Amino acid sequence: MMTTEMASNVGHDVHIKDVTMAFGPVTAVDQVNVHIPAGTFFSFLGPSGCGKTTLLKLVSGFLEPTRGEILINGINMKGVGPNKRPTAMIFQNLALFPLMTVAENIAFGLDVMGMEKRQKKSRVEALLELVDLPHAGNLRVTDLSGGQRQRVAIARALAVEPSVLLLDEPLSALDLKLRKHMRTELRQIQQKTDVTFIYITHDQGEALTMSDRVGVMSQSGVLEQVGTPREIYDHPRTAFVASFVGENNAIPVTMAENKREGCMVESKLGTLSCQNPLNIESGYSATAFVRPETIALVNGSGSYGNQLRCRILSQRFEGAFMTMELTADDGTLLTLRQSNNGRQPPLEKGDSAAITFSPEHTMVLR
């Protein structure tokens, strides 16, 4: 049973300390270290099979870590079962109880607490109001649409006043439009309730738009980088993060000259000036990353530092912007994206074009 102090509807911080989870010879989560501040919306982003669901099960108490510990509000959760933790989980398939009505679903956790009937009724009504389903209490969950079920699942989890809400890719079953709508709604609910949200997703759009902070996990269960969505996107710290989050041109390079204000690398495209955030020593091979939207076509004078001649392989007009596939003299493929200002001269497939990108936007990573 939750203590009243734990049940207070304010988020707690979650401290994942050196957590490793091994299933036999397979390491699903590898020495993850992260502090999730109270009341934030935190997303774990990673490809499927990267151990992010395992991490969520560790926080919720369905699994105990092989090594390391998990602290919620400073309290070590070792040996505390899922029914005793101040967490509530929204499952990927929602796991609503199909034999109960919407109201009975939401009241389940309150029944377990032994809440008095009248109080329970008003609490359920308040929650239905919060998730914008004010008159759905007597409906069967099987009569609801995907988005409505989603909201019932949120209301049911919030009913027990968790201080940490765990969400396991809950939007993955919805269609694109609804998913985008629910992103905004989840974010609003998080801000209204001040509960700490830990959100698991493989969809970078979700992670970037909703979260205060994002943790990117790689296939091997390693937490590669933690930061704000902007930091993750603009300043990736590893080659994995750079290529997994957003689109990126990856150019194999060898470090030529490492200086404090920037570096020079050698590649098949010639010498490039770049950023060297990892301080990679001269002589080592690495990868330079340039985002398609930071590459520009040279028309007349403007140059951002690095300049190349390319040929247009194909182009895709998408209204607000244009995506071009380019090939450099040595055969390297590059992608360029420019926003449409209505004045760009039309180019044809096979035309030659000069492109430029600044050293500031070119990251050498490993």
Next chain:
Amino acid sequence: MIDNFGKTGTLVVLSLVGAWLLFMVIGPQLIAIDYSFRPLLPLRKIGGAEDIYTLKNYLTLFSNTLHRSVFIKTIWSSILVTSIATAVCYPVSFYLARVARGAKLSLMLMAIVVPYWINELLRIFAWQLILSDAGILNQLLMGLSLIHDPINFRAGNSAVILGMVYAYILFMVFPLYNAMESLDQNQVDGARDLGASWPTIHWRIVIPHAKPGIAVGCIMTFMLTAGSVAAPQLLGSPSSFWFTQIIYTNYETANWNLGTAYSEVLALLSLLFIFIMLKLFKVGLKDFIK
């Protein structure tokens, strides 16, 4: 079906099934019903003036106090057997369906199924060997010096009830197992995550989900128990007389009229039990067939 067998094929298959139903099920049943409404008469009087339809045979169940009490006792004992079987099989089925995995599961399923490769009669004989005065259980208890004289386990009802619970356990375990197996683990985890204890999870999640299975298991066990002859015959004592034994005696003494009437009563009782269970568990006939 027409797609699979063609028009003629379908006609042949359907008429074969129809003929089988007519001659093996409906026909004998109608003859039995006819018997049950006629009085018992000497051979030369059959078809004569006294051979009229009457409720006499059915009313005997109420007028004969022995028959009446045995009938009621059979109902109660069958309900008792069904309840015990449910209580025993629920945890077993839950373990099989939701906990046991791999080799352990196969081994346990085998342990439950293998005894059913042997005839029911022999399984009940096995209990006779265990429970009789010179049986294994008495020998064991005496060997351990826990008792000096053999205990008569077969006095009263308990041996019959024990034998029946065992004899029909499979018919309870499998419907329960099937129903529980289809429960989504996330439902259980979800309830647990919301703070529910194990008893609450069973009461509010597992049992409601397994209801059709429980209903089917209860119906099967009740019908088999109420209609069982072998167990009361082999394990019973004079005080554990079963209604089927009265029916049997009537057939033996050539009073088929009373025998068929009582058989029909037993069939009606089973139908009534099915109806009550389906209502009680709010289960449709469709679930029963599954």
